[in-house]
Amino acid sequence: MTDGTIDLQALAAEAYIYGYPLVLNLDEVDRFSRKGMGSLAPAPFNEFSHAERLAGPDTPSADANHDTVYSVAQLDLSGGALLLTVPDTDGRYYVLQFVDAWTNNFAYVGRRATGTGAASYLLTPPGWDEEVPLGATRIPVPTEVATIVGRWACAGPDDVAAVQALQEDTHLEPYWTASGEPRGLPTHTYISDDEPELLFYEKLRIRMASFPPAPADLTYQQRFARLGLLDTQSPYTHPEPDLAEALRAGYAAGKEKVEQASSHEGNSEGHREGDEEQNGWQLSYHAFDYNIDHFEVGTLKDPQWVCADRELGRMLRATSAHTALWGKHGYEAAYAMAWHDSDGSPLEGEQSYTLRFEKPPPVDAFWSVTVYDLPDRHLVANPIDRYSIGDRTPGLSYDDDGSLTLRLQPQRPADPADDKTAANWLPTPDGRFRPVLRMYTPRAAIFDGTYELPPIRRS
Incomplete structure (x- = not known):
């Protein structure tokens, strides 16, 4: 289907996928400056x-x-x-x-x-x-x-x-040559929160104009002229009925596509499109490879870390914004997540599990395992105030062959012979939970298959 014949609803869905990261990100930037985020207090630009x-x-x-x-x-x-x-x-x-x-x-x-x-x-x-x-x-x-x-x-x-x-x-x-007061985020034409679809496209219109992307994407944006996204004045305060209908339907369709691509068949506990799996771990090493235009200090312009397919990259950008806004490249820190044990059964807080590393993850900085409850994905209080475990954990006990066995379970391990199992214990919350393995400054073996993450086994 050519740009000239593509229907408005499909075009609006495409624009939603393209613009969702920009709109979501700048909404969070605005919210942060006014309200802060988590333990971070609000701060001006x-x-x-x-x-x-x-x-x-x-x-x-x-x-x-x-x-x-x-x-x-x-x-x-x-x-x-x-x-x-x-x-x-x-x-x-x-x-x-x-x-x-x-x-x-x-x-x-x-x-x-x-x-x-x-x-x-x-x-x-x-x-x-x-x-x-x-x-x-x-x-x-x-x-x-x-x-x-x-x-x-x-x-x-x-x-x-x-x-x-x-x-x-x-x-x-x-810098001493700075000549003016910062403008802040651009103001868009008022549209009621009761019209979230029209408000989204209005934010996208004004923000696309205020923050131009790379030249290749500027050319791509021309396809959205029929939606009014390139207009200098807002067409969304009193839109034509056909346009309003297309925008509402396209918004819903685009949102559904992003949510489905962010997880397996819409299941938030499933696997994101494009992620690999290794011994039950979902590997999100390449979730942020969509940047193919701007490589400044500290970035790697290497084919391994660049998604050259712009269409695929636009969806990858949207799903990454949806699930992990402000996440970093895998070469800075590689993340893996698990929802199931080695038999494919969901990880449950009342069960006991072992995670045995024949060799610790190869990193130049450090690594850790953290557990979160589901579905909220929050840290949960435990008797020893331990929420992560890794190579920096004091007293961690390795076996004679250099392997390391971590214990993931709700109660302190009972081992009268020594305290080795307790030293390697990561308390788990009640109900379903999900561990996240973080590897900071990972080495090449993490990515080339030379090193494999071990499965989580019920003990």
């Missing part, structure tokens, strides 16, 4: 918000990370360039991940990408052509609004103070 503790059972966020403490800044470069300075972390793992308005991960600063020494970076808006100050590294930002998501390795509550000192030494400030 161009200022960091630093979490003051590790995530715990009272953290409302799904899949809360218990390995790192967060720092997040929403950037607005409409007033000019920003200077970012980072401290010397003395080898501690950290990453500052840069995400543009379209959810492209376009740069990384941190241990893997740039080392752990003190450094300065000049963040420049589109069209900037001035001199870079001596000693600073330029990071061109593809869109005037963007996000920095920072994660600092934290070994536990006693380590939080050291992380806070590093956070306090991480600064954003206007």
Whole structure:
């Protein structure tokens, strides 16, 4: 079907898939600046918000990370360039991940990408052509609004103070040539929340114009002219009946496609389209490979990490925004999830399981396993306040052959001979649960099949 003959409903569904990441992302940027997120307090544009503790059972966020403490800044470069300075972390793992308005991960600063020494970076808006100050590294930002998501390795509550000192030494400030006040997010024409479909397309219209994508996508956007998405004035306040009907139907169809592609047959406990599976683990190593246009500091422009098919990439971008907004490339941290044991039975909190690593996951930073309840995917309180376990866990006990057996079960293991099993115990919540294995700065063996994740077995 050609662009000229494609019906409006199908075109509206296509536009929904294309525009969903942009709309969702900037809605979250706006919400963060006003209300914060989880343990992160709200902060205005161009200022960091630093979490003051590790995530715990009272953290409302799904899949809360218990390995790192967060720092997040929403950037607005409409007033000019920003200077970012980072401290010397003395080898501690950290990453500052840069995400543009379209959810492209376009740069990384941190241990893997740039080392752990003190450094300065000049963040420049589109069209900037001035001199870079001596000693600073330029990071061109593809869109005037963007996000920095920072994660600092934290070994536990006693380590939080050291992380806070590093956070306090991480600064954003206007570069001296900055000439104006940041504009913030563009204001769209008022449309009632009672018309969510029309409101979505209105947000998409104004945000597409305010934050142009790469040239190839600018050309692609022309196909949406018939929907009014390229109009300079909103056509959605009093739309023609045929257009309104097509937008409402296309919104529903596009939303259903994104939700189905995000999980297996719409089951939130299933496997996302395109993910691989290994011994019962769902591997989401390539969920963020849709950026094929912007490769700045710390990114890998390697075919292994670039989804060259733009059509496939647009759906991948939408599903990743839907399930894991602001997630990072697998080469920075590789994630795997499991819902079932080695026999295919759902993981249940009243059962006991073993996870035996013949060899620990090959990483250059560290790895961990965290369990979450279902369906909320929250951390759940337990008697020993342990929410993750991994190579940084004090007292972890390895077998004589170098293997490591973790115990996932609700009660403390009873082993009168020694405390080895208790040292390797990760408490599980009541009911269904899902473990997540995180591997920071993974080595090539994780991706080329040389290393395989072990199955979870009922004990």
